[in-house]
């Protein structure tokens with residue numbers, strides 16, 4: 363269990379749940395003192411009486427099949443290294459990644475998304491497309507196991523470049539968009555060859571979906587889908603991930619390619635561009651700070667919409683739960699329910715194991 367589930371000592375909301383009142387007479391206002399209220403026709407509380415009623419009218423239900431679990435893979439064997447900034451998450455070698463995937467499949471989780479920590483980095487990020495690159499090696503092992511999981515590869519360069527940016531640098535120190543497209547396309551083809559069902563370009567380079575679609579098709583991978591990080595903000599909530607994936611930029615930041623979190627119209631433009639370029643699934647990231655964009659993606663387009671509950675969103679909940687400040691289980695379920703209610707049919711979340719376990723418990 364990665365999220366602390368103990369309830370705070372004092373219940374936050376001591377209001378009786380409905381059932382607790384059955385058989386007791388509670389009078390908070392003396393009958394003679396009741397104010398004269400007009401007859402109420404609408405009494406929404408009728409549908410909140412008791413858990414059976416609430417369950418019947420519940421609008422949003424979580425299913426493990428809609429969850430995708432990130433896996434951080436590193437070279438070696440038998441390795442399972444805890445990630446300090448993401449309680450309960452690990453960097454694992456490919457053999458251990460197979461164990462994790464087996465467990466996730468057993469819980470009915472829908473898919474995994476792989477992030478690689480390469481054996482070496484260079485200015486171009488060439489291990490991203492190497493045949494024996496860490497993600498490709500792990501994909502081949504997972505493919506061989508033939509688990510009922512969708513295999514997704516994050517397609518980016520920041521984990522592989524020695525400067526930590528999401529594409530190669532031009533002489534003036536900016537990220538060179540059009541050279542990055544060539545590298546991203548090569549990486550996507552290598553991932554498809556290794557067995558990815560979906561590639562997920564996250565570099566926020568202009569034209570990356572079109573470049574990848576063209577390269578995949580040219581290499582005979584017409585059936586490999588693209589989950590486009592269509593709207594990805596330059597978010598402070600990626601902090602723990604950068605420690606996990608060792609991908610913090612060595613200088614500067616990503617605001618020259620990731621979006622300003624303040625911009626909703628621009629986010630909708632990015633979504634439309636990725637649809638036009640051939641995206642199969644639209645991903646919004648981060649999730650909770652960008653919920654309006656999840657709504658917009660769901661209302662405007664008829665593609666599946668995914669949302670990434672990112673490392674910082676998870677770490678905040680895990681940390682507060684560890685301190686007993688919130689009920690970690692209820693808070694995580696509520697956060698992910700909110701993301702789904704906003705319109706996401708797929709949620710990438712570090713809490714996939716916990717959520718799948720809790721969903722099963724709540725059903726039994």
Ligand code: PBG
Pocket residue numbers: 516518520528564565599600601602603604609616671672673674
């Ligand atoms: C790679 C990438 C990042 C995340 C997903 N893919 C890091 C970044 O953009 O800096 C962040 C995921 C998370 O915080 O959980 N570009």
